[in-house]
Amino acid sequence: MIGKLFLVGLGPGDPGMQTPQATAALSVATDLVGYGPYVDRVPPRPGLVRHVSDNREEISRARHALELAASGRRVTVVSSGDTGVFAMASAVFEAIEHGDTAWRGIDVEVIPGISAMFAVAARVGAPLGHDFCALSLSDNLKPWEVVTRRLRAVADAGFVIALYNPISRARPWQLGAAFALLRDILPPATPVVFATAVSRSDEAVTVVSLADADPARADMRTLVLIGSAATRRIERASAPPWLYTPRSVDAA
Amino acid sequence: MIGKLFLVGLGPGDPGMQTPQATAALSVATDLVGYGPYVDRVPPRPGLVRHVSDNREEISRARHALELAASGRRVTVVSSGDTGVFAMASAVFEAIEHGDTAWRGIDVEVIPGISAMFAVAARVGAPLGHDFCALSLSDNLKPWEVVTRRLRAVADAGFVIALYNPISRARPWQLGAAFALLRDILPPATPVVFATAVSRSDEAVTVVSLADADPARADMRTLVLIGSAATRRIERASAPPWLYTPRSVDAA
Numbered sequence: 001m002i003g004k005l006f007l008v009g010l011g012p013g014d015p016g017m018q019t020p021q022a023t024a025a026l027s028v029a030t031d032l033v034g035y036g037p038y039v040d041r042v043p044p045r046p047g048l049v050r051h052v053s054d055n056r057e058e059i060s061r062a063r064h065a066l067e068l069a070a071s072g073r074r075v076t077v078v079s080s081g082d083t084g085v086f087a088m089a090s091a092v093f094e095a096i097e098h099g100d101t102a103w104r105g106i107d108v109e110v111i112p113g114i115s116a117m118f119a120v121a122a123r124v125g126a127p128l129g130h131d132f133c134a135l136s137l138s139d140n141l142k143p144w145e146v147v148t149r150r151l152r153a154v155a156d157a158g159f160v161i162a163l164y165n166p167i168s169r170a171r172p173w174q175l176g177a178a179f180a181l182l183r184d185i186l187p188p189a190t191p192v193v194f195a196t197a198v199s200r201s202d203e204a205v206t207v208v209s210l211a212d213a214d215p216a217r218a219d220m221r222t223l224v225l226i227g228s229a230a231t232r233r234i235e236r237a238s239a240p241p242w243l244y245t246p247r248s249v250d251a252a
Numbered sequence: 253m254i255g256k257l258f259l260v261g262l263g264p265g266d267p268g269m270q271t272p273q274a275t276a277a278l279s280v281a282t283d284l285v286g287y288g289p290y291v292d293r294v295p296p297r298p299g300l301v302r303h304v305s306d307n308r309e310e311i312s313r314a315r316h317a318l319e320l321a322a323s324g325r326r327v328t329v330v331s332s333g334d335t336g337v338f339a340m341a342s343a344v345f346e347a348i349e350h351g352d353t354a355w356r357g358i359d360v361e362v363i364p365g366i367s368a369m370f371a372v373a374a375r376v377g378a379p380l381g382h383d384f385c386a387l388s389l390s391d392n393l394k395p396w397e398v399v400t401r402r403l404r405a406v407a408d409a410g411f412v413i414a415l416y417n418p419i420s421r422a423r424p425w426q427l428g429a430a431f432a433l434l435r436d437i438l439p440p441a442t443p444v445v446f447a448t449a450v451s452r453s454d455e456a457v458t459v460v461s462l463a464d465a466d467p468a469r470a471d472m473r474t475l476v477l478i479g480s481a482a483t484r485r486i487e488r489a490s491a492p493p494w495l496y497t498p499r500s501v502d503a504a
Contacts (some may be wrong), residue, residue, distance in 0.1 A: 007378075016276065017367065021268035058499070084373045090381025093496035097486050104488045110374035112366050114271065117398075120361035121336045126259075129342025131402060133385035133411060142501030146410070150383060153409035157402045159385060183421070234349050236356045244345035247338075249394030 003069035004104050007089045009082040009113020010041055012200035017114045025111055029076035033065040034088070034182040038078045056140075058091035066095055069106045070165050082115040086136050087165045116223045117162035120195040123205050125242035127193065127231055130249065132160040137167075137174055144174070151178055153183040160231060160245055167215060175215040175224070182226060182240075186210055191233055193225040194218055207241060255321035255358050259341045261334040261365020262293055266451035269366045281328035285317040286340070289360055290330045308392075310343035318347055321358045334367040338388050338416045368475045369414035372447040375457050377494035379445065379483055382501065384412035389419075389426055389476075396426070403430055407437040412483060414496055415476040419467060427467035427476065434478060438462055443485055443495050445477040446470055459485075459493060 006025040011017035033051045053061045069075045079087035121128045194206045195207035234242040258277040263269035285303045305313045321327045331339035373380045440463035448456045486494040
C-alpha cells in the first residue's frame, strides 16, 4: 500500500453527530481536502495542510487528493453527512477507476457519517421507520426522465422518499414538477418535511401536506422528505406533530 | 412535558461509530430499555437500571419505556444501527399513537446512528453513491406480495438496494426468491455484498455476482446489498475489489 486516504463524513453539522472514527481520522491527517464550508468545520492544527476547492469540482478534487496520497501523504477528504451518500466517496472511486493504476494501491478507508435524512427523520419522529429511498433530484448528472421514472416507481410502490439536492439557482423548477407528479400518486394529506440546515444554529424544519407543499420553502441546504400513504401524523397540544411510518404494511 | 425518553441508535457495533450524542444520552439516563444484546453494549453504571427484553417484543417494550418516562424517569431505548431504520423508534411512536394520550406530552428525543448499510457500504467502497433504497425483506409484518412488488419497482428503476432482515429460521426461502426475481431484471454480473456483523470482531464481508449469490451466505446478522446495473467493480491486485455507483446516469 502507498499513502493513506480517509474519506470522511462529518455528519450534518452538530459536532455531537460526528463519530469518534471521523474525529480520529482528522487527527492523524497531514492534508485536508474538501469544499470550503466543510473544511471550515475542522479546527486548524499545526501540521495539517488545508486544500479548499469550490462546489461542483468533485472529480478534480478527488484526483488532487489521490495524487497527494500517492505521494505518501495521509489525506482526509471531508464531506458533510455521509461521504458515501451523494458526496465525495463515489467521485474518488470514479477517479481511481479512470486514473493512474498505481492509485489502486492506495490504502483507502471510508468512514461513514450521519446523513442528512437521518438527522431530519430524528427531528420529526420516525418517518423512515419502514421501507424508504434516497433520490437526488438534480438533473445535472442524470436525465430528468430518469428522475421522474424513479420518483414514480418508488411513490407507486409505497417507499418513503428522501430528496437530496431538491433545488438550486440553476434548477429552479424541478422540485415543483416533482410535487406535481407525486400529487397524482399519493394522497393530498401525505406529510412532506422541509428541513434546512438541520442540526445547525439556523435549522428550520417544517411539516406540511403534499397538497400544500410549496417548492419556495426549499433552498440548496434543504432536504425534502416525503411520506408514503402509510406515514402517520401524531398531533400534539403544544408542539409540532410527530411523524412515523409503521412497521406493518397491510395487503395492497 | 413529563418525563424524558431518548431513542438512541448505537451504530453497528464498533464504539468508534457511536456518536457523542448517543454517548451523552446514555450518560444521563436512569433507565435503559432494549433487546438484550444491545443493552449489553452499554457499560453498567451506578444509578442506571437495565430493562432487557427479547427480540420481537417491540411494542410491549415501547409501552414499558413510555410508562417509565411518564412516571418521571429519564429513559433511553437503545437500538443497533439507527433507531429510526427498521428499529425501535417506529414502534415507540406507534405505541404513543395508540396509547395513553398523556404520552404525547413526553419529551421524546430521537438520536440517529450509523445504520448497517452505511457501515457496509464504507467497507466495500461507495456502492450507495447514487440513488438507493432500504427494504426489509421480512414478511412478518407485510405481505410477501408487497415485498416483491417493491423489489421489482426499485430494481427496474435503477436503485441500489439494501436488504434488511434478509433471512431467519422462520423465513428461510425469501432471500432466494428475491435473488431469483432480481435475476430477471438485473445483469448477472451485478455485484451483491453479503455483510455479517459489520464492524465487529467476527465481521465477514463478501462480494459476489448476482448470478452466484447464494442465500446460505446470510444469517440474521447479515445485511445484503445489491448493486444497480450501473454499479462498478474496481479490481485490485492483492485486495478485494472496490464497488461504487457513479454519480452520473446515462439516458435510459
